[in-house]
């Protein structure tokens with residue numbers, strides 16, 4: 001069995017001997033007599049890095065052995081030097097230890113368990129088996145960051161079964177032997193197989209990003225350490241850009257946006273009113289004594305107003321009524337008929353007028369590129 005060296009989360013380099021090297025589809029599975037590479041587990045991905053000249057692209061467990069998936073082969077029996085990619089590992093440990101820290105305070109306050117955990121580089125999620133208010137979550141987040149400032153020790157221990165029996169700790173599995181306990185002094189005791197930073201100060205920051213109801217409980221999105229630092233930087237840049245566009249100070253930006261939205265809604269309401277009036281004028285002027293197919297042209301009204309006109313125009317014909325709204329290029333249309341099934345007719349209309357669109361047998365809508373004369377001629381020959 002490989003000797004596991006990652007209980008010391010800061011150990012990134014080590015010497016070892018190659019026990020076996022097996023060629024697989026894409027690379028080689030290398031087993032060492034000892035390793036600081038952490039195999040995937042407990043929600044945390046397997047480490048990457050180098051063993052001598054061979055790049056390690058993943059680490060996982062198979063039949064109790066730790067497998068280093070390498071891009072090239074290593075000689076069995078040779079002495080090698082392993083280097084874990086510390087930039088990737090540090091970020092994963094910051095997020096994982098940060099999750100334990102926050103969970104410790106949530107568990108102490110509400111007694112909830114973490115029933116689901118995902119650790120990614122752009123997002124970490126933890127699923128609680130209960131609902132938490134924003135206020136309680138904020139309080140736990142603040143306590144977690146105060147614990148970071150106090151730089152509390154984080155230790156790994158393997159208590160024997162009798163010590164374990166009298167211990168209170170968070171755990172997903174019912175195990176009694178070889179249980180690896182991660183303790184954040186005075187905050188949290190939890191069974192976990194992954195490497196952690198050695199004290200809370202190294203987590204840097206725990207930031208709750210959002211939370212939502214999930215499977216009867218709550219899913220909390222967080223980010224810690226350098227990943228959180230980068231994300232907060234990006235968010236601040238976005239806020240700065242919004243403030244530049246609004247010519248507003250950050251603390252006034254929300255009020256500005258609310259004012260703009262209010263103005264926008266008022267403008268939309270006025271436009272809708274004006275279009276309604278215009279549609280009413282067009283409807284009042286509609287005439288079609290022959291009751292043949294006919295078309296009418298409008299300008300400056302939207303699709304809803306076009307439909308209102310079409311609903312009235314169709315009553316004036318035994319054929320087809322077309323209502324065309326002038327656009328920057330061509331026309332948008334709504335064509336209606338009480339007697340002619342339009343679904344079958346739409347292909348002929350669209351091909352004659354350079355258009356596209358469709359709908360039901362009673363009404364079709366779309367746009368055309370044909371000019372006014374072509375459209376009028378087409379309707380007069382219908």
Ligand SMILES: [Zn+2]
Pocket residue numbers: 042096100191192193194
């Ligand atoms: Zn854990």
